[in-house]
Every structure is written in C-alpha cells, then in structure tokens.
Amino acid sequence: MRHLITTKDLSANYIDCLIDSAKEILRYPRAVANDCDGKILAALFYESSTRTRLSFETAMLRLGGKVIGFESAASSSATKGESVADTIRIVSSYADIAVIRHPKEGAALIASMYSSVPVINAGDGGHQHPTQTLTDLLTISKVKGRLCNLTIGFCGDLKFGRTVHSLLEACLKYSGNKYILVSPDELKIPEYIREDLRAEGVEFTETNSLSKNIADMDILYMTRVQRERFFNEEDYVRLKDAYILNKQKLAKAKPDLAVLHPLPRVNEIATEIDKDPRALYFKQAEYGAYVRMALIKDLFREED
Amino acid sequence: MENHTLKIDSIGCGLVIDHISAGNAMKIYRYLHLDDLECAVAIIRNVKSKKHGIKDIIKVENTIDIDLNVLGYLDPNSTINVIKDGVITNKLKLRLPPTIKNVVYCKNPRCITSIEQEIDHIFELTDETTHSYRCIYCEQEAAVEPQ
Numbered sequence: 001m002r003h004l005i006t007t008k009d010l011s012a013n014y015i016d017c018l019i020d021s022a023k024e025i026l027r028y029p030r031a032v033a034n035d036c037d038g039k040i041l042a043a044l045f046y047e048s049s050t051r052t053r054l055s056f057e058t059a060m061l062r063l064g065g066k067v068i069g070f071e072s073a074a075s076s077s078a079t080k081g082e083s084v085a086d087t088i089r090i091v092s093s094y095a096d097i098a099v100i101r102h103p104k105e106g107a108a109l110i111a112s113m114y115s116s117v118p119v120i121n122a123g124d125g126g127h128q129h130p131t132q133t134l135t136d137l138l139t140i141s142k143v144k145g146r147l148c149n150l151t152i153g154f155c156g157d158l159k160f161g162r163t164v165h166s167l168l169e170a171c172l173k174y175s176g177n178k179y180i181l182v183s184p185d186e187l188k189i190p191e192y193i194r195e196d197l198r199a200e201g202v203e204f205t206e207t208n209s210l211s212k213n214i215a216d217m218d219i220l221y222m223t224r225v226q227r228e229r230f231f232n233e234e235d236y237v238r239l240k241d242a243y244i245l246n247k248q249k250l251a252k253a254k255p256d257l258a259v260l261h262p263l264p265r266v267n268e269i270a271t272e273i274d275k276d277p278r279a280l281y282f283k284q285a286e287y288g289a290y291v292r293m294a295l296i297k298d299l300f301r302e303e304d
Numbered sequence: 305m306e307n308h309t310l311k312i313d314s315i316g317c318g319l320v321i322d323h324i325s326a327g328n329a330m331k332i333y334r335y336l337h338l339d340d341l342e343c344a345v346a347i348i349r350n351v352k353s354k355k356h357g358i359k360d361i362i363k364v365e366n367t368i369d370i371d372l373n374v375l376g377y378l379d380p381n382s383t384i385n386v387i388k389d390g391v392i393t394n395k396l397k398l399r400l401p402p403t404i405k406n407v408v409y410c411k412n413p414r415c416i417t418s419i420e421q422e423i424d425h426i427f428e429l430t431d432e433t434t435h436s437y438r439c440i441y442c443e444q445e446a447a448v449e450p451q
Contacts, residue, residue, distance in 0.1 A: 083420050106416040106441020110423060125414050127442055192443040195431065231413075 002299055003112040003119040006128045007166045012173040015147075019138050021294035022287070029062060029290075035297050036065030042095035043069030044087065044111075045122070046078055046102040051263055051285050052122050052132070056099050059292035068095060073103075085114040092116040097299060100124075118299040126160030126226075131295060132262050133166040135288040139280055140219060142287070143258045149176035155210050155243050156223035156268055159187040163262040164223055168193055172200045179204035180213045184242045186235070187225070210243050214253045220245070222261045222268055222281075246270040250278065260284050318343070319370065320385040321362040326350055328379050329360035335374050335407065338364065373401035377437070400435060403428050408437075408446045415442035 003009070025032055041060040045053050048071070057067045070076045077087065084102065088111040091098055100111050101122040108121030108128075123129040141147055152171060154164050158181055168189070171177050179197065181189055181204060188206060189197075197204050207213055214220065225240045227233075245259065250273055261269055261281040273279050324332060329347045332338075338345050343366035353359040367386065375382060376398040386394040409425045410417045417425055417439070427437035427446045437446040 083422075084416065085420065085423065102416070104416040104419060105412065105414050105443075106439070107420075109441050110416050110420060124416070125442075190443070191445065192430070192438060195436075 001116075001118055003108075003115075003121075004130050004295065004299070005108050005112055005119070005121045007130045007133050007170040010130070010170065010173070012147075015134070015137060015170065015173070018134060018291065018294045018298065019141050021298065022134075022138050022291040023142070025293050026287075026290050032063055032293065032297065034064040036060060036063035036300065039063075039065040039097070039300065040095040041065055041067050041069075041296065042091045042098040043067055043122075044076070044091065044098060044100045044102075045069065045071050046073040046076065046100075046107070047123065048072060049101055049122070051288060052101065052129075055285075055288040056120075056122065056131075056292055058289040059296055062289070063293055063296060065096075065296075069099075084110050087111075088115045088119070097296060120295065120299070123162055125162070126165075127162050128166045129162040129262070130166050130170075131292055132163045132288070133170045134291040134295060135284060136163070136167050136221070136260055136262070137170060138287045138291045139260060139284040140258065143280060144218065147171070147177075148174040150218045151178045151180065151216050152219040152221065153180040153182060153210075153213060153217035154221045154223070155182040155245075157187045157225045157239075158183040158189045158223070160226055161223040164221065165190070165193055167221065169196060172196060172202065177202065180217060181206045182208070182210045182213060182243065184208065184239055186239060187242075210245070211249055211252065214249055214257075217253065217257055220253070220257055220259050222259065222265070224261075224264065224266050224268055241267065244268055244270060245273065247272050247276075250276060253278070314390065315344075315363055315365045315387055316390050318363065318365045318367060318387050320387060321364075321370075321375070322359070322383050322385060323353070323356065324360035324362065324382045325379055326356070326358040326360055328382075329362055332362060332375065332378050332382075335378055336370060338362070341366065341368065343368075371407075372396070372398060373404055374407050376401045377404050377407060380435070400429055400432060403440075404437060404446075410439040410442065410444055411447060412439065412442050412444040415439060415444060417441055 060067050092115040097118050099120045099122045100108050103125050105125035105127035108124045112119040158164050227236050257278045259279050346363040348361040350358045380398050380400045384396040385392045404427050405424050426440045430436050430438045
C-alpha cells in the first residue's frame, strides 16, 4: 500500500506523471467523473484549513466518490484524548483513503503506520505539505514549461513553513535549480533541509534581503509568518511584517517572474499586485483540486 | 613515589566491552541498563591504551544479551569480547545501526511523539560521518542524554 507523507517519497518521474495526469484532467475533467464511484475519502482535519480541505473534497466529489470527516480537532475524539493511531485504525475501516492534517510534526506518518488504507499528508505541523508541493509544481510546470534550471526564491517563514520544506525537497530532484532563501535569522530553514541542500551539491544562498535578490529569481515563493507556529506571541509580532511584496519591490523583478504563495496570505503580498500577470497564487490554488484528483486516482490504481 | 596498580580480576564467563572511548563508560552503563544486573559489573575508566591513548572498559561477569544497536549508536568503535571458561570465544565489532528504537527520545515539543502515547521513538542514521540521527517523525536531530 502506498501513502504520501513527504516529498521524499516521490521520484521526479512519479511527480512528472502526476503533473501530466493533472493537466489531462484539467483538459478533460468529465473523463474521470466516475473513476472513484463507490469510494469514500476520510478528511481528518485536526487543524483548520480552507483550500486544502475543500480542494480534497472537490477532488473526490469530481471523481465520483464521497467524503466523510471532521473539520477541527474540537469536533473529533481528539478532545477526549484519543490518539491519532486509534482514530486512523477505526477510520480506515470506514473509508477507502484518508487525508490527514494535524498540528504536530509526524502525525501523518503515525497515521500511515496504523492505517489499512492509503494516507495522504495534508500538512503536519511545520514539517511537510506534499500535496501543496504538487500544486506548486503543476503551476510552475504550466507557467515555465519545466521544473529544472530555475532560480527559485523562497521568502518569509522558512523555518516553520511546511510548504517550503516540501517544495524545496521536491525541487532538489530536478537538475540545475538554484535557490535564494530569504528570511529573518530566526526563521531560516531547518538544519535537516540545509543538510539535504549540501548533500545534493546545489547552489543556494541564505539572505535577509528580498529587494537585493528579487531580480535574479524566476520563481518567488512567498510565505506567511504563521502565528500558530509560535509559542511566544512577542516573537510572532516582531517577525510578522519582515517581508512585504509590493509594487516597488516587484518593479525590480524579471518580467516573467512567477509569484507563488500557498495561501492564506495576511499582508506579505500587497493586494496592489494581485492584478499583475506575475501574481499566480490564485491560479495556483485553483490547480490544487486537479493535482489532488490525479493523486487520489493514482493511489487507488494500485489498490484496485 | 609509590606505584599503585589497580587490579581487576579476569572473568571466567561473561562479556568485556573494550575500546570504549574514554569518558563513555558511564553513559553506556546507563543506556544498557547494566545497573539492573545482579552479577558483578566493573567499570574501568581511563585505562592506558596503545591504540587510543586512553580508553574505558566494562566487564560483566555473566553472559547477557547486549543491545548491539544501542552500543553501536553510543560508541561504534568499541568491541565486545565474549568470555567462556576464561578464554575469548567471540569478538564482536560494532557499526552505526541504520535505526535506533527507544534509545533516545525526541525532544521537539512540536513532534507527534510529544503527545502520542505508546509509540516507538525511532531515529534514522542520516549522516555516517557526523553520526547524525534524526527522528523519523519530525527530523529533529537526536541528542544523547540520559533519559
């Protein structure tokens, strides 16, 4: 049985296949309308979500399947102290596939160990968010026509930004990419990601300045400083406005820069640039449902 | 000046953990739970060694099952001599184990292991040169400290 827990689980070849499949679904969505007839997806969201949860639900419904689940830990037995292991043991007897989001790092891995059906990680704390990465890669592939030989900037919270960790590790599977990592000192990438970058021998820069580096980027992946990841409110308040992408900064960028953001944004991207053709984050969110359709279809392929 | 010699009797039947990096013997004693044994256990520290300058040695006067993964993780350069009837019958060399289970515990408060009960704390070897182990759940690096 296969699960999707981290982007380390994915080969470049497999990512390419999923992206091709998602593009095909985008062109002919009705062709897959009955692919999951009679199947049930369990959406276990211990942490709030808009796009990820709704895009998973949309994906399953568009494939002809049905969805069960909960939207917050408060509406689950987690409030009674039930473990993730016990919950997934039961849920996997009700559903054919499970999607889990949890505030603790490694929760999806635990779920996969105790599940009798495929488990998809929809975000585990500040660790990984592999299906957001598939969304990001589909967007990059659509816009740039390739996933290699790009200069990719990551900006904001690179320490707790699970979408950053997943996307970086996925991009390492493609040759010729360079990385510009823009963050305050307190929110630099975790050491295990830095070790992976060094092990791959890729070119990467860690810097505090977005303005000085934006001109070199083909992709700019903005992230929110996440209040929910801080134990200390003072640290959050001090760092939350570290980077704000506005017209002035964007003026220094390449004309074909692609600005991505996993959303939700707070104020790190000024609304004044939403209409700039380089602002692709809403399109990116739209693609999320299609790439998740491709993934669900594929995980069932092996089960059948 | 008087010349003192520390004399520890050789054992008839048991184990000698030799070539322990100087200073590591107490840590190994704790992690292998040798304090639970009722047989004689000798910890010899700062012994002169031709190869290593100084080393520690642990002698256990009984044949017990040692968790080689724990010992390999704590001190991969140490060796185990199995003694029977006063002679060495087997010499075991150690290596860094690919994974360790419930030897060290994840200290990351954001890790699922901080709230999920009765799950194994598993660390994987991620870098042989630096002996780095990371939690399989959250990728936090392991720290060898007494639990």
